[in-house]
Amino acid sequence: MSTQHESGLSLLQVSQERYQDNPYLLYHQLRELDPVYWDEQIQGWVLTRYKDVIKTLRDPHFSAVRFNFNVDWLPPMFQEVVQPTIYAITRQMLFLDPPDHTRIRSLTARAFTPRVVESMRNEIQQLVDRLLDQMQEKGQADLMADFAYPLPAIVIAQLLGVPPEDRERFILWAGDLSMLLESTNITEDDAIRALYGMREFTEYFRQLIAQRAQAPRDDLLQALINAHEGLDKLSEDELLSNCMLLLAAGHGTTTHLLSNGFVALARHPEQFAWLKAHPDQTSLAVMELLRYDGPVQATxxxxxxxxxxxxxxxxxxxxxxxSLGAASHDPEQFADPDVLHLDRKENHHMAFGQGIHFCLGAPLARLEAEIAFRALSQRLSTASLVDEQHVQWFSGMVFRGVSTLPITFN
Ligand code: HEM
Structure with a gap:
């Protein structure tokens, strides 16, 4: 292609060690070199400027029908087994355009209302307190394994009415699905395992939906089953795809908002002290943590x-x-974009996307993070990592987070 750059820069390099700690360096380089960059390695255009990102996400000439997981390499027997799972993923609203997208999103939004989210406040607070009590007793803890990972999984499981004894399986399925969605470096074995996991997940939810027909309950799954517009309802396949999406979109993302946010606070003790002194400003602070180092870096x-x-x-x-991460650090939009200002006002970051696919779970994610960071800032005297130098990032083109986060509970 004539527009190819000789720089050899690629967004794929974000996975390299030198950018793991700070991918924003790479985004700045790309933006300075060319804000609308033809990336030879990806064979696609890379947008890093806020104004281009927002315009493109709002432009109906761009399609979200992009999930293309090729299973031709699998033996025919496996292909047959996993085909329904692949189909279910392609029917998630995130990968659909209007009118299908409009229909499914609006039926889902009828069930997943701000009232439903707000009704979770007390339960989330209790869960946060319980997890923190357990960590405090130990003195040292892994904020990932003991807090950031289980919290959103339990919240979604509770919302969907998954019984406590099945939560462990539910969490494993969440991992399988994120692996498939971030499929740039996936091995054959991982892909097969993840696809089988998703098959188990759909079978499990098929049973749960069937049980609801016999014994209705008061939860989000029931509300999704009942949601209708006139005679139109979600089909069973659409229900399954939706449950899968709520799990995939709501688990890893919130986990990494908690972990990335905590690392940011640990590296900025003065900001942590500010949060401690201003607990009523935690909601504002969460918006800045989302902007500063969000879990979803690109779409x-x-x-x-x-x-x-x-x-x-x-x-x-x-x-x-x-690049949502680049847009949220564009100096044309944000003063001192690489500086963490928890009290930043007018913070129209791109962490939840924009346009018709704007994150449907944003109110839930913000509520969980608000409760979690308020509790952490009130209980801890400082945000201390056991080994600040060795935070292990996994930062791909799409998702960004850490795998473990040993902290001292002081
Ligand atoms: C910090 C946490 C979260 C972040 C950073 C995040 C980020 C995003 C982003 C960037 C998109 C748009 C992607 C695109 O346009 O291609 C999106 C869509 C979506 N998110 Fe979230 N999300 C989070 C939490 C959640 C939660 C907790 C849920 C639900 C339980 C959720 C459900 C969804 C759904 C259903 C969509 C698809 C909306 C549509 O296609 O119309 N998300 N999210």
Missing amino acids: SRLATSDLEIGGKHIQAGQNVLI
Whole structure:
């Protein structure tokens, strides 16, 4: 392609060790080099400027139908087994355009209302307190394993009415699904395992849905089953895809908001002290933690017609990588973008996306994080990591987080 750069820079390099701690360095380099960058290695355009990101996510000429998990390499017997799972993933609203997207999102939103989220407040507070009590007793803890990982999983499991004894399986399925969605470096064995996990998940939820027909309950799953617009309802396949999406979209993301946010606070003791002194400002602080180091760094779209972004000609069918992390650190939009200001006002970051696919779970994620960070800042005298230098990031093009986070509970 004539627009190829000789720099050899690629968004794929974000997985390299030198950018793991700070991918924003790479995004700044890409933006300075060319804010609408043809990435030869990805074979797609990479957008790093706030204004291009927001415009593209709002533009109906870009399609979200982009999930393309090729299973041709699997033996035919496996292909048959996993095909329904692949189909279920492609029917998630995140990978659909209007009118299908509009229909499924609006039925889901009827069940997953702000009232349902708010009704979880006390339960989330109790859960946070219980998990922190257990950590405090031990003195030292892994904030990931003991807190950030179980908290959102238990919340979604509770919302969907998954019994406590099945939560462990539920958490494993969450891992399988994120692996499939971030499928750039996945091995054959992992893919097969994850696809089988998803098959178990759909079978499990098929049973749960059938049970609800006999014995209705008051939870989100029931509300999704009952949600209707006139005669229109979610089909069983759509219900399954939706449950899978709520799990996939709501678990790892919230986990990594908690962990990335904690690392940011540990590295900025003066900001932690500010939070401690201003517990009523925690909601504002969470918005800044989302901007500063969000768990979802990028999304993608396909151009459906020839069009122009920032003077570049994008051809119909070409892939566009939208860097949400870069947009949230664009100096044209944010003063001192790489500085953590917990009291930052007018913080229109891109961590939850934009446009018709704007995160449906944003109120829940914000509520969980608000309760969690308020409790952490009130209980801990400082946010201390056991080994600040060796935080193990896993930072891919799409998701960013840490795998363990040993902390001292002081
Ligand atoms: C900090 C936590 C979270 C972050 C950073 C996050 C981020 C995002 C982003 C960036 C998108 C849009 C992707 C795109 O346009 O391609 C999205 C969509 C979505 N998120 Fe979240 N999310 C979080 C938590 C949650 C939670 C807790 C739930 C639900 C339990 C959830 C459910 C969804 C759903 C259903 C969509 C698809 C919306 C649509 O396609 O219309 N998310 N999320």
